[in-house]
Amino acid sequence: MPISNAAFVRSTVILLIAGMLSLLGIVGTSLWLVHKVQDYFTGFIEVREVRSAAADLLSTLKDAETGQRGFVITGEAAFRQPYDDALKAVAERQAALGEKAARFHRYGERIAGINDLVARKLVELAQTVEAVEQGRQADAIEQVKTDRGRLLMDELRQRLGGIMADADRELEEGVADTLWSAGALQWTTVIGAVAIIGVLGGAVVVIAQYTRDIVAARREVETLNATLEKRVDERTEELIRANQEVQRFAYIVTHDLRAPLVNIMGFTSELQASLSSIQAYVLADGKAPSEADILEARRAASEDLPEAIGFIRSSTKKMDGLINAILKISRDGRRELKIERVDLKALAETGAAAVGHQVSESEGEVAIGDTLPTVVSDRLSLEQVFGNLFDNAIKYQYPGRPLRISVIARSGGRAGHVIEFTDNGRGIAPEDHERVFELFRRSGAQDKPGEGIGLAHVRSLMRNLGGDIVVRSELGQGTTFVLRLPPDLSKVVRSMQA
Structure with a gap:
């Protein structure tokens, strides 16, 4: 039975939540056990x-x-x-x-x-x-x-x-308690790792099934009547694009989300190794331990164990950021669009006013074209798109150069309206023009705060509105984001439902 978009999103969110809960369980139990080991060691001494x-x-x-x-x-x-x-x-x-x-x-x-x-x-x-x-x-x-x-x-x-x-x-008695804690820590790590790997495996299965359904749908579209050739081509293009997004999403779930888990497993092994130094000190068979054993045990308690815990915490924080970013885009994809008339000129002026004081600080200006049209679309999505582009222009302005931002529109024929959002900032290298729209990917010097989800979110919003976004840019010369937007979203929705 083919998997629906809602079922895919629901399954993905459930799997992500399960993975996050498993990870939090591992980290919480590991921290508790490590704390007990440290207490035991202090008592031993x-x-x-x-x-x-x-x-x-x-x-x-x-x-x-x-x-x-x-x-x-x-x-x-x-x-x-x-x-x-x-x-x-x-x-x-x-x-x-x-x-x-x-x-x-x-x-x-x-x-x-x-x-x-x-x-x-x-x-x-x-x-x-x-x-x-x-x-x-x-x-x-x-x-x-x-x-x-x-x-x-x-x-x-x-x-x-x-x-x-x-x-x-x-x-x-303390040695017995320590050995029990070490065994519990090991089994916690193993069970948690199996649980998370199971979650990742389930995600891969869901994504693979969804991808197969998309490919099957594309083949079905290709067999439609010749009189519907243009419609078939449009549907095929959308399916290919969706397939690529699913593949990128699969990569994020199976690779980016797994990297912090590998760090946690590695540093959990380091905790186990540090425990060996403590055991060498404690289990000295009644004879006084050597100075080297004492120094090694103390170093393990004061340096190795805290360092491993710190790396586990940072990996947990990274995985939490990845999960939250994916959940944000997932929620936006499930939100029901509210179709209404939207004055793009007024929308652009509102966005410019929100960053007006920052533009003024650089002695810059924002120019809004008179030709920006009124469209029938989802206002909230367009507000998020415009707001993100204004914020990016402020964030990546060229040092020492007064900021110039312009927003103009032109007709794109059957493609709908074309809106060009231009700034004179530091620009984007040609090899990164497509990369900046990928989730968790950024270009150029990483000297500004951010997680690499802004433009990926913008592209997701534009495609939900039946449009798209591309970029033209040169390093040091500024950037132009080109938005393609249908004049009436309701017609696009009816066409997709037909």
């Missing part, structure tokens, strides 16, 4: 720092006890050196543990008890060392044999070991 501080303090106390025992047994100064070195580092290790543990209530409340045990242990160590220095080695050995020092050390091992065990358990 803080918990690991507490664990490291507890391990360092315990190791330092062990070194002090080892030096004390060696000095008590031998009485030689060489065995006391580890004790002295460890004694100097204990205060620093205690301060580091207190600072790191203060971030967590469950650890901070244990610090007072640990500090008390450390103080008692240091007193016990100092007493035995002092006894040996005073020549009372036997007394020092007896103090060691009382097991007071061993019991204090066992209590310290239990409490510091408890902190390390809690930290290890929390790190394991």
